[in-house]
Amino acid sequence: MTPSPALLQELSRSRLRLGGSTAPAGTGERRSRQKGPGMEFADYRPYEAGDDFRYLDAAVFARRGEHHVRQYEVHRPARVTILIDGSASMAFGEPEKFAFATTLASLMAFAGLAGGDGVQMAVWSAGRLHISPRVSGVGRAATLFEWLARQKPSGGGFARGLRQVLGSAQGGLIIALSDWMGEAAPANALSRPAGVELLAIAVGAPQEEDPEFNGQSEVRLRDGESGIEFDFTADRAAIGEYKTLYRQWREDLRSRFLRAGCRFLVQRSDLDIDRAVRTEWRVQGILE
Structure with missing residues (x-):
């Protein structure tokens, strides 16, 4: 999805916020x-x-x-890499998590280019890492937008893609967008070379956080990545327990990233993106 011209104009006066990362050689910003x-x-x-x-x-x-x-x-200039989880679980939700993540990635990429940084995108899908060219200057933003539009979610195993990107990084900022389901963020996947900063963004769907209850029913659930199926009785007590476990899982996830020295943010797929770009992302430390 190509961001709207109004949002791009807003981002042209911004740049991505870096914390402790050190930029590599070369004249820049x-x-x-x-x-x-x-x-x-x-x-x-x-x-x-x-x-x-x-x-x-x-x-x-x-x-x-x-x-x-x-x-x-x-x-x-900083080296900015934006990694998107293209596992099958990201194809869930209304709005869909993968489509939402690619929109966020496009906006952050443009902010990086507007700030004078070199930006590259990567998508983990179908069991391998798909990597875009690294570009500089807002005039090259369309190259990234067009490349990202061709990517589709499939398969699983995002932790492998995360390890590959973090392990080969040469300083700068890595932004990883994922739902972090399953073993997407085991502790050994968060190790990275000195000078590499990781901003982890948890992309969630409203249906995951607050599923609707329409009365007791027997349903069969299927894991989109592993294919495992199981029966589930959806009654009020089960939905309540699910919400409690979901909140606990999200807090455990946050703690895991913070202990590893990473930044961690949650962005739900029904987010008002215009408001986020203009106000919330600056408060959250994504933009400056």
């Missing part, structure tokens, strides 16, 4: 831990042989009688 020639003054240091004379500070020499050079913050 993110402040790195390095200092050198740049635009924003950071500090002085004593002159060393080979330093550029243009950065000598005459005022410091007049006060101290020693040569010092001015240092500036170096700004570099």
